[in-house]
Amino acid sequence: MSSHVLAQLDAHRSRHAPQGPCPPLIVGVQGPQGSGKTFLTSHLRDALQDEPHKLSVTVFSLDDLYLPHEALVRVAQTHPNHALLQGRGQPGTHDIRLGRDVFDRLKRINDPGAGITEVKLPAFDKSKFNGEGDRVPGSTVRPPVDVVLFEGWCTGFYPIDHKEVERRWTSPVIGLGDNFFKRKGYSVEEFQDINGRLEYYIPWWNSIDAFIQITPPDDHPLDFIYKWRLQQEHHMKALNGGKGMTDGQVEAFVDRYIPGYVLFNEGVVNGWVDNTGTQQTPPWIGRGLRVQIGGDRELLQTSAF
Template sequence: MRGSKAFETSAFIIFSHINIHTSRSPDYPLFVALQGPQGSGKTSLLERVKEMLAQNDEDHTPHRVATLSIDDLYLPHAQLKALASAHPDNPFLRGRGLPGTHDIPLGRSLLRSLKDINRSRANSICIPRFDKSLFDGEGDRLPESEWTEVQGPLDVVLLEGWCVGFYPQSRQYIEERFIDVPSVLDGTLDTSAYSLEHILDMNRRAAEYTQWWDLFDICLQISPQDTAPYVPIYKWRLQQEHEMKAKNGGQGMTDEQVKTFVDRYIPGYHFLVQGVTTGGYEQQTGSRLIPPWMQDEPTPPSFKNPPARCLRITIDENRRPRKVEYCRRQ
């Protein structure tokens, strides 16, 4: 995928969107959220975009960039097992992946430290790493000695993940989506595998992540086409697993385990992904939650058509970009 015309096109689109916004504040790095399904190429794209942002030529000032994945913020293996044992009937907590399986305090502390790195005396921060190949594909957090050190100051911080920007929705919305499953999801969304209460629990757990999203300035979303939005995810995620196993001597999940693994994620997309551009609702008060990248900003009068802070790239089954659009608050 990397090096292909489609890949380079998507990378350039992302680079351009970020580059427009990089002059926002010298005191804080620009926080960029990238949401996209498993196997859609998020990690590779961010690494390529990081290279593009760092290059120094006559058309571009080099930027200092840090990248991280939400996958590296999973709970350690022992805590994931304990979570699953505490909720044996909840399929969404049987292993890493869904809201509730990430280390919220660690993520909050890390992101805040990165946000303040340009004004902090601590000029370096260590980013956790999670090895998905350990424990037969269940994964585990690596020791701190193997974490990635990031040196400040920084101009851009990029976070990618499948559920980045997911917001909790209203109970009414969840119930309606649970009952009315579109025909395009036949074969990929099996509502008999979980209960409404399991979905509501996932929704409540998603609320904990909004303290992360509050720190972000702009967002990019990689979205499958609407015709069969989740079918390609199985193909992409299987390719991803095969590539990892080819590099590490065969450690990881079997093909059947990959399918079961992805099955657990599909409800997350169905019930929560729209929050990336529409936000959600506070669980206790019912008040509206608007993502920071969808909030209105004052702009100079001369700036008649300011670029939106959220950009969506729709890709086909072969990850080729088919549509690019700004997402603005309705």
């Protein structure tokens, strides 16, 4: 991962050299719950900041861009029959305007002519309101910034054709069986709604220069996510005296994210079709790294995309 980011940073600087101040290289990091993306991102930051690189690295997360608690409650109340919007997590529970502003300011932070002396990053405390969470004061970033690492479970997910949403809703889910979504109580209308909301995230993704995707193996694309997240919860409870979710609650938690992986995960590589019917390629294609890990999070292989 470090080698990939360093190579992309060199190329990024070369592209911008004739144009004046170089903006930070913004790297999207996507991976499912429990895959270790936050852990790996923090180690990647440390590696880039340490000798011999000594880079200025900023990290923030999709989770930092959640709506404040009051707005999350309003979203849930406005959509009482929409199971995927009852609580934070899904597209539709983030502050789109705030995200655009943060990405825009980070892009221009190294340009003296932009007059940006600092960028205030948002933060979200998931322990507030009995676990429902709320926005809290975040950190402040000052120039110069070499690399921005932006991690999140659905970073780089794009909307798909409505007919494809219907097809995938009725199709068997590899490793999870037939009629998975019906068994879990989700409706195709909920899927279509989330699909439409993803359009508002495209300006965020347009700010990303390079990409790292952490994926399970092809023969276990979804069931390992339950295993990883359960291991994560057990580890936390072993350290804090048993405080946390039950195994059943962990399963229900992961259930809410499986639709996103089934419908939109391929967008990281494939992009999306715009309103004119034109296939659009993600800006990081040719600058992506896929890191495939096994059931015990061991490295299986890496590949470029």
